[in-house]
Amino acid sequence: AQSVTQLGSHVSVSEGALVLLRCNYSSSVPPYLFWYVQYPNQGLQLLLKYTTGATLVKGINGFEAEFKKSETSFHLTKPSAHMSDAAEYFCAVAKTGGYNKLIFGAGTRLAVHP
Amino acid sequence: KAGVTQTPRYLIKTRGQQVTLSCSPISGHRSVSWYQQTPGQGLQFLFEYFSETQRNKGNFPGRFSGRQFSNSRSEMNVSTLELGDSALYLCASSPSPGQGAGEQFFGPGTRLTVL
Numbered sequence: 655a656q657s658v659t660q661l662g663s664h665v666s667v668s669e670g671a672l673v674l675l676r677c678n679y680s681s682s683v684p685p686y687l688f689w690y691v692q693y694p695n696q697g698l699q700l701l702l703k704y705t706t707g708a709t710l711v712k713g714i715n716g717f718e719a720e721f722k723k724s725e726t727s728f729h730l731t732k733p734s735a736h737m738s739d740a741a742e743y744f745c746a747v748a749k750t751g752g753y754n755k756l757i758f759g760a761g762t763r764l765a766v767h768p
Numbered sequence: 769k770a771g772v773t774q775t776p777r778y779l780i781k782t783r784g785q786q787v788t789l790s791c792s793p794i795s796g797h798r799s800v801s802w803y804q805q806t807p808g809q810g811l812q813f814l815f816e817y818f819s820e821t822q823r824n825k826g827n828f829p830g831r832f833s834g835r836q837f838s839n840s841r842s843e844m845n846v847s848t849l850e851l852g853d854s855a856l857y858l859c860a861s862s863p864s865p866g867q868g869a870g871e872q873f874f875g876p877g878t879r880l881t882v883l
Contacts, residue, residue, distance in 0.1 A: 690874075695876070696876055696877075697772070697858055697860075697874035697875050697876045697877055698858065698860075698874040699874070700871055700872070700873075703871060744811060746811075753799070753816055753818070753823055753824050754799050754801050754816050754824070754860070754862050754870060754872055755801070755813050755816060755824045755826070756801075756803075756811075756813060756872065757813070758803075758810060758811035758812075759810075760810045761810060761811075
């Protein structure tokens with residue numbers, strides 16, 4: 655069975671500091687990996703996704719993530735945090751051949767302080 | 769293009785009642801998935817419909833059901849509501865026709881409160 659673990663339910667950074675949100679997955683087959691962001695009272699918005707190919711994936715709003723098969727990780731980073739980045743972030747995995755069924759991590763709430 | 773729309777946005781029901789939620793996908797998208805989001809269980813997959821057929825199902829009791837119409841609009845129904853069904857129900861549409869997981873576009877959700 656597939657699963658996703660997000661380390662740290664709450665992360666707090668200062669504006670301008672590096673953002674690092676951790677995600678580890680387990681999957682018996684090559685996975686598809688996603689990061690979504692959710693702002694209060696809104697649905698989820700896709701930040702980036704990994705399917706195949708280049709392991710460093712660039713997304714919207716300056717975010718990027720690196721797929722590391724040996725570590726079963728897909729951590730999300732952003733070099734410089736903005737106040738507008740404050741939101742909840744979800745890592746998700748989908749199984750190859752599993753259509754659009756996403757398995758989500760528990761989420762990490764990011765706070766950005768001035 | 770208009771995004772995914774969900775109606776109603778807020779709903780209050782009492783235990784034992786049933787409820788129907790509606791989702792209109794992005795034009796041209798044939799895959800619609802439903803997720804339940806609660807503080808305790810997080811985001812959980814309910815089911816996915818593609819071309820009016822359910823092709824994926826999560827681990828929810830039979831009280832949760834869905835359907836998709838020929839125009840790709842989808843409804844989900846919950847019968848005999850329980851307090852634990854209080855949640856944000858999210859609908860997502862995807863243009864992905866094949867077996868690979870495509871990008872999913874989420875609606876704003878329907879907030880269901882069961883009293």
